[in-house]
Amino acid sequence: MFPPIFAFCVYTEGMRASEKAYESLRHDIVQWCLAPGTVLAEVEQSARLGVSRTPVREALARLVADGLAVQQRGRGVVVSEVSLEHLDDLFDLRRALECEAARLACRSPRRAEFADLATAFTAAAHTEQIDSATEDYYQLVARLDELIDQAADNAYLATALRNLRVHLQRVRRLAKDHPARLRASANEHAQIAHAIASGNTDLARAATTMHLHQSFQHITHFATDLKGTND
Amino acid sequence: MFPPIFAFCVYTEGMRASEKAYESLRHDIVQWCLAPGTVLAEVEQSARLGVSRTPVREALARLVADGLAVQQRGRGVVVSEVSLEHLDDLFDLRRALECEAARLACRSPRRAEFADLATAFTAAAHTEQIDSATEDYYQLVARLDELIDQAADNAYLATALRNLRVHLQRVRRLAKDHPARLRASANEHAQIAHAIASGNTDLARAATTMHLHQSFQHITHFATDLKGTND
DNA sequence: TCTCCCACTTCTGTATACAAGAGTCTTGTA
DNA sequence: TACAAGACTCTTGTATACAGAAGTGGGAGA
Known part of the structure; x- marks a missing residue:
């Protein structure tokens, strides 16, 4: 039942599922476990993180607000690029x-x-x-x-x-x-x-x-x- | 493209319900239609905006991220204060x-x-x-x-x-x-x-x-x- | 063989049902 | 009369079902 990459978050106890999903995804993106361009499909991530789609959606919305992911029309959200151009x-x-x-x-x-x-x-x-x-x-x-x-x-x-x-x-x-x-x-x-x-x-x-x-x-x-x- | 400052949204047509809820709530907060301290209960707002709780939740999360609302433990989210102190x-x-x-x-x-x-x-x-x-x-x-x-x-x-x-x-x-x-x-x-x-x-x-x-x-x-x- | 169209699959977006927790009100007892 | 405890209600947090849209693949026609 435990997701594969989750060594860092010891405290999933009192945490809400959405918080857990957000922290996990954010960590994975910052640490390049999820490379730029990776599609963050809701069902796939909810399966990986062991929560339902609702908290995953909330987490993804926060990631988009942070600029760590971008919403692509029709294709869901993908991890944003890290460009040296800017x-x-x-x-x-x-x-x-x-x-x-x-x-x-x-x-x-x-x-x-x-x-x-x-x-x-x-x-x-x-x-x-x-x-x-x-x-x-x-x-x-x-x-x-x-x-x-x-x-x-x-x-x-x-x-x-x-x-x-x-x-x-x-x-x-x-x-x-x-x-x-x-x-x-x-x-x-x-x-x-x-x-x-x-x-x-x-x-x-x-x-x-x-x-x-x-x-x-x-x-x-x-x-x-x-x-x-x-x- | 996007209008620079959302004068208000006449365009609810092609908009997602969550977007509509967000723009509407944001507008109402900025324009002081929703005064600081107002409790933004999910069911109440979903009834007011004519959408279900899910998009309202997403909108509220974005408002909290913007700092326009704060999440109070157990009491849901309330419109954040406007203080001259800071x-x-x-x-x-x-x-x-x-x-x-x-x-x-x-x-x-x-x-x-x-x-x-x-x-x-x-x-x-x-x-x-x-x-x-x-x-x-x-x-x-x-x-x-x-x-x-x-x-x-x-x-x-x-x-x-x-x-x-x-x-x-x-x-x-x-x-x-x-x-x-x-x-x-x-x-x-x-x-x-x-x-x-x-x-x-x-x-x-x-x-x-x-x-x-x-x-x-x-x-x-x-x-x-x-x-x-x-x- | 290439192109176009149609159907199927898969995804997101939304609604709703259910459970857990917090707050409040009421009632009983001191 | 005041305080405390318990139950009820309201609210959030989560899961899931359903609908619509977009992408894809296959088949047929040119």
């Missing part, structure tokens, strides 16, 4: 949002908390084998993102960022992590955290802009490599 | 997004099209009885918004702005339109359109910032009046 658009919006978040965080009474994170990032940048601790590193990044969101204290901004980060997660899968890039990224994050901790708005925006620029360059470069060699 | 947050995000849109529009090959709109806004500002042509004026604003979206040519940004503008529409209802404010607003919009037409990024951002600041001040001022007198 990566610059994604990053334009991301820069606008993250710079604003950084600005607001600079004015937060909690901004001192960023000093510890800055130290942690600097340490991470000097870790010998950073590529073997990728998961830890990404968790650190998540902590910084979360702290910025909390310090910015703007629900509208947080929602916009949340909607955006899903797409980013999918795109990121296109680029493998190189140790050199991870190290550089850690340093950039340290700079951002430092800037916020010091309350320097201009510096925080600049650091954020720099980091996003480097990240964009990395993904673009690697994705081109991928297309040329593997794809 | 108006500054709304405008912080709005400034970030609209400034970015204006910046991108400045780089668009279509930026020359803004010159005509600038002229139209200047004319509107000099209309004798601007308060009797409020609808026309708001349509002009909608045209500018739409043109900026198109010129910015960034689907992610357009989505974020669309999500935000719904909340703004609701808040705007708190403040009556005064002729003086409408005139000033028309001039501010003319400035924005002029700046974009000339391709001056800094000027476009400044004009946008100024307009949003004035708009924020107006709503804040009036809303305080409202609370003191009518409410």
Whole structure:
């Protein structure tokens, strides 16, 4: 009765079926278990997830609202494409949002908390084998993102960022992590955290802009490599 | 194609029942026909809209995703509150997004099209009885918004702005339109359109910032009046 | 052999039936 | 009279049945 791919959601207990279906599908799409272009037929998914069509429909509607799937006339919904064509658009919006978040965080009474994170990032940048601790590193990044969101204290901004980060997660899968890039990224994050901790708005925006620029360059470069060699 | 701002749906013909329910509920919420706090019971709404519970459920889920309604445990969904408490947050995000849109529009090959709109806004500002042509004026604003979206040519940004503008529409209802404010607003919009037409990024951002600041001040001022007198 | 048309299959969209849970009202007891 | 407990009702959450539409495949005709 248990669906094949469902290792991540331990807590199906008190969850509604529609919630379960949504989380499962969302996870599978973000993690590329369901590749772009995959048709999400209602009956097929309801069988796979072990629930009826009704909650699956609700889940699919939410995925379409998230932009993770698109509704095709007559053909149901399919997993949306991940295109590098609009990566610059994604990053334009991301820069606008993250710079604003950084600005607001600079004015937060909690901004001192960023000093510890800055130290942690600097340490991470000097870790010998950073590529073997990728998961830890990404968790650190998540902590910084979360702290910025909390310090910015703007629900509208947080929602916009949340909607955006899903797409980013999918795109990121296109680029493998190189140790050199991870190290550089850690340093950039340290700079951002430092800037916020010091309350320097201009510096925080600049650091954020720099980091996003480097990240964009990395993904673009690697994705081109991928297309040329593997794809 | 889709109308930019659903003036309302006369076109229930080829529409799915769920779409119809969504547009109808969304319209009623934005137009304050359904006041904040109103309980959106599924059976009640399905009877009112003449469709069954299934499409109503789908519509309600979308409204919750939009932030126009909130799901209350055990009590179904209710129309979300419109609070002035977080108006500054709304405008912080709005400034970030609209400034970015204006910046991108400045780089668009279509930026020359803004010159005509600038002229139209200047004319509107000099209309004798601007308060009797409020609808026309708001349509002009909608045209500018739409043109900026198109010129910015960034689907992610357009989505974020669309999500935000719904909340703004609701808040705007708190403040009556005064002729003086409408005139000033028309001039501010003319400035924005002029700046974009000339391709001056800094000027476009400044004009946008100024307009949003004035708009924020107006709503804040009036809303305080409202609370003191009518409410 | 190619093309067009018709029928069949399969899918979505909608309605409705059923079950579980929460809230409320009523009644009984202290 | 007030409080508590139980039952009832209303609501949501889920499953399923049915209808309509769209795609597909096969057969017939040119």
